[in-house]
Amino acid sequence: MKKEDKYKVPQGTIALMIIFIILIIALWGSAYLTMIARGPVG
Amino acid sequence: MHVDRTEKLFIFGSITLIVIFAIAIAISGIAYGIQVPAPYEQVNPNTVSTPGNSPFGAPVDERVRELAPGKYEAYILAQTWVFQPNEIRIPAGSELTLYVTSKDVQHGFLVQRTNINMMVIPGQVSQVTMTFDDPGEYNFVCHEYCGVGHQTMYGRLIVE
Numbered sequence: 453m454k455k456e457d458k459y460k461v462p463q464g465t466i467a468l469m470i471i472f473i474i475l476i477i478a479l480w481g482s483a484y485l486t487m488i489a490r491g492p493v494g
Numbered sequence: 495m496h497v498d499r500t501e502k503l504f505i506f507g508s509i510t511l512i513v514i515f516a517i518a519i520a521i522s523g524i525a526y527g528i529q530v531p532a533p534y535e536q537v538n539p540n541t542v543s544t545p546g547n548s549p550f551g552a553p554v555d556e557r558v559r560e561l562a563p564g565k566y567e568a569y570i571l572a573q574t575w576v577f578q579p580n581e582i583r584i585p586a587g588s589e590l591t592l593y594v595t596s597k598d599v600q601h602g603f604l605v606q607r608t609n610i611n612m613m614v615i616p617g618q619v620s621q622v623t624m625t626f627d628d629p630g631e632y633n634f635v636c637h638e639y640c641g642v643g644h645q646t647m648y649g650r651l652i653v654e
Contacts, residue, residue: 465500466500473507473511477511487522488522492527492609493609494527
């Protein structure tokens with residue numbers, strides 16, 4: 453196995469991680485905006 | 495130590511995301527006034543509902559009080575499997591302070607479509623204040639499993 457093959461960019465893993473991050477931001481952001489819209493409590 | 499470029503990117507992204515989330519939570523607490531309900535006081539669960547002992551011992555229809563125009567307080571006693579009172583009426587635009595405690599087991603208190611969500615623990619009074627601007631019916635439910643009748647434990651907050 454050549455050295456450059458050993459260190460190939462893991463494109464599949466990066467794609468999955470990007471989907472994961474987008475999902476986390478979307479779900480978290482949606483819950484956060486819902487909380488803000490419901491108004492203050494204390 | 496060698497860290498691959500892709501790993502560096504992921505580590506940096508993860509930390510950035512956590513920092514952004516933490517800042518957003520701080521903003522919601524400081525700028526928008528969204529606070530976590532705090533314990534208000536300690537009580538004896540065995541005597542808390544004894545008449546004359548505490549506001550939780552008052553007749554059920556006297557546990558919602560108008561303190562001033564547009565300012566109300568309600569003392570809700572949770573027990574298996576009922577909230578007393580289980581119906582609260584306030585005018586729209588009122589500020590309502592809820593005091594909730596349990597005389598038996600651990601319960602939960604969640605007012606649907608609002609940020610009111612707290613634990614109800616025997617021996618502790620949980621307190622939360624919110625202004626209700628929008629008229630309508632807001633159901634409140636026990637969201638901590640408390641026995642076979644748990645699903646029947648709910649009430650209504652009516653904003654008129």
